[in-house]
Amino acid sequence: MTDAALDQPLPDDGFWRHALRNRSFVIGAVLTLLIATMALVSFFWTPYSVFELAVANRMKGLSAEHWFGTDHFGRDLLSMIMVGARASIAVAVVAVGIGIVLGVPLGCYAAARGGWIDEALMRVNDLVFAFPALLSAVMITAIFGPSATNAIIAIGIFNIPVFARVARAGALSLWPREFILAARAAGKSKGLITVEHILPNIISLLLVQGTIQFALGILAEAGLSYLGLGTQPPMPSWGRMLFDAQTRMMAAPHLALFPGFAIVLTVLGLNLLGDGLRDILDPRLRRVR
Amino acid sequence: MAVGLASGRPFLMIAYILKRLLIGAATLLLASAVVFAVMEVLPGDPAQVMLGMSATPEATANLREQMGLDQPLMWRYISWVGGLLVGDFGRSYTYSAPVSSLIAERLVVSLPLALMSLVLSTVIAIPVGIFSAARRGRLPDSIAMGTAQLGVAIPNFWFALLLIYVFAVGLQLVPSGGFPGWGGGIWNGLKSLILPSVALALPQAAILARVTRSALLDVLGEDYIRTARAKGLPRGRVLRRHALRNAMIPVLTILGLQFAFLLAGTIIIENVFYLPGLGRLVFQSITQRDLIVVEGVVMLLVASVIIVNVLVDLAYALVDPRLREAA
Numbered sequence A: 001m002t003d004a005a006l007d008q009p010l011p012d013d014g015f016w017r018h019a020l021r022n023r024s025f026v027i028g029a030v031l032t033l034l035i036a037t038m039a040l041v042s043f044f045w046t047p048y049s050v051f052e053l054a055v056a057n058r059m060k061g062l063s064a065e066h067w068f069g070t071d072h073f074g075r076d077l078l079s080m081i082m083v084g085a086r087a088s089i090a091v092a093v094v095a096v097g098i099g100i101v102l103g104v105p106l107g108c109y110a111a112a113r114g115g116w117i118d119e120a121l122m123r124v125n126d127l128v129f130a131f132p133a134l135l136s137a138v139m140i141t142a143i144f145g146p147s148a149t150n151a152i153i154a155i156g157i158f159n160i161p162v163f164a165r166v167a168r169a170g171a172l173s174l175w176p177r178e179f180i181l182a183a184r185a186a187g188k189s190k191g192l193i194t195v196e197h198i199l200p201n202i203i204s205l206l207l208v209q210g211t212i213q214f215a216l217g218i219l220a221e222a223g224l225s226y227l228g229l230g231t232q233p234p235m236p237s238w239g240r241m242l243f244d245a246q247t248r249m250m251a252a253p254h255l256a257l258f259p260g261f262a263i264v265l266t267v268l269g270l271n272l273l274g275d276g277l278r279d280i281l282d283p284r285l286r287r288v289r
Numbered sequence B: 001m002a003v004g005l006a007s008g009r010p011f012l013m014i015a016y017i018l019k020r021l022l023i024g025a026a027t028l029l030l031a032s033a034v035v036f037a038v039m040e041v042l043p044g045d046p047a048q049v050m051l052g053m054s055a056t057p058e059a060t061a062n063l064r065e066q067m068g069l070d071q072p073l074m075w076r077y078i079s080w081v082g083g084l085l086v087g088d089f090g091r092s093y094t095y096s097a098p099v100s101s102l103i104a105e106r107l108v109v110s111l112p113l114a115l116m117s118l119v120l121s122t123v124i125a126i127p128v129g130i131f132s133a134a135r136r137g138r139l140p141d142s143i144a145m146g147t148a149q150l151g152v153a154i155p156n157f158w159f160a161l162l163l164i165y166v167f168a169v170g171l172q173l174v175p176s177g178g179f180p181g182w183g184g185g186i187w188n189g190l191k192s193l194i195l196p197s198v199a200l201a202l203p204q205a206a207i208l209a210r211v212t213r214s215a216l217l218d219v220l221g222e223d224y225i226r227t228a229r230a231k232g233l234p235r236g237r238v239l240r241r242h243a244l245r246n247a248m249i250p251v252l253t254i255l256g257l258q259f260a261f262l263l264a265g266t267i268i269i270e271n272v273f274y275l276p277g278l279g280r281l282v283f284q285s286i287t288q289r290d291l292i293v294v295e296g297v298v299m300l301l302v303a304s305v306i307i308v309n310v311l312v313d314l315a316y317a318l319v320d321p322r323l324r325e326a327a
Helices: A003-007 A014-021 A023-044 A077-113 A115-129 A133-144 A148-174 A178-185 A190-227 A238-246 A254-281 A283-288 B002-006 B010-041 B046-051 B057-066 B073-085 B099-134 B139-153 B156-170 B186-220 B223-230 B235-272 B278-287 B291-319 B321-326
Strands: none
Touching: A014 A023, A014 A254, A023 A077, A023 A254, A077 A115, A077 A148, A077 A190, A077 A238, A077 A254, A115 A148, A115 B010, A133 A148, A133 A190, A133 B010, A133 B235, A133 B278, A133 B291, A148 A190, A178 A190, A190 A238, A190 A254, A190 B156, A190 B235, A238 A254, A238 B156, A254 B139, A254 B156, B010 B073, B010 B291, B046 B057, B099 B139, B099 B186, B099 B235, B099 B278, B099 B291, B139 B186, B156 B186, B156 B235, B186 B235, B223 B235, B235 B278, B235 B291, B278 B291
């Protein structure tokens, strides 16, 4: 979020050279790709079906047939974690999408117009910040009932002011710059300048914020599903698996371990990726390190 | 605000405070309109929602009248806000008790829980952040920040499960859930809040430590720090006297924002530990479709987030002499 970050418009040829030397970026990218691949593979193949119950096989420990053991319905835990990745990723992707699609134009508009419109939009932004995602999710579920869709909406609403703020801050620092003044002198409208010059230059900021919000979305989805307000059974989700594990922790602690690892690795991967991206895209930081 | 008066510009200080308070009040009013609109306008007929589809028309009509739903919308909003101002949150349908007394009962659990976690995370995070910044780029810094990176990624309710498994089930040092109340001695009550507050504090501490470190590093790059070092002040003194105070602004901002996450976090954590707090109340009210309780608790939580952020804004003025002068 510094001016220096904006001097480097888009990832250029130097990007991968710097990226591969950045430890955070490499570890983060590997973890993220691993989880994403797992979710994709689960569409075509899982070791066992996650919808067929085999009660005779319930709460088995780790074995060659069931690497992560089985749950209280005898379902294979590894398969459930693979399918669970889908729900986490889907909810987080759509929630981040809502934030970007609505928040970025809002922030750019506020920055371009300035004055009372800017002030008013930012006050509304502050208002949304007073409703933490979990709280709005609670309100929305109270009315419309629990579902993955409502979880997405709740998390997405909270993402709007986040992206609006980042876009506005980035755009505000660009407007006084010479190449923007030149574009204005050439008679281009503010809207056109925003699309042609502002947006390409704040993409790196949005990318970094996007990975952070993605990670927060994964955590929020897990929390909501744990409470029973997110993804609904029989569709497996990491949060719900942890809820089911809680009462059976004495007999089968592995039930609580693996879904937790899955969440931590995903969030850790995304955060490292975001940190790495920021270092790579921000030349000022690159010099310091 | 004795400091402001001493600076000789009391009116600017008062103007700054008044502006912040006014913005805070306006935000509160807007928030109340949002909560009211979402809870009462969107679902169609709240009485129907609360009683479910199987309710008889007579029962629904009765409840509508009891809730004052036959009144015009604007009037309902005004009387709701008016009630809130004097502490009247309405009557719970399922508990058949005033919502305010339900809230008061639950606050004695939630408030100590939130305060304990806030204190715990601050006490851990700020020293770690300072320690890391002072040893930037060296092994202790890497270890501390690696741990913080992990801490940010751990969901608090999963951490809570691990804590229960180790300290409640395994070592049997503390109860695994429930709350005995404050009647049986302070220690008994505190004991059942230890694990929940640790679980809530961990991710907050991780974030706060990272912010403290980067805020300090930003300040340490400033010219006046180099000047202070150049005139021969020892590192530790520069860190304490010059850097730390300036780094407090972003730290305060995050602390204010974290309060919101902390309150929301209690909803999950109280459910993990079966604590009879506000979070559990709001959760149970959802399952029982007691919209009046949900509305009241949500409004209370949102209001406290707004108020804390106004207080943080006011605290800036105390920490930052420039704001104090220029405001």
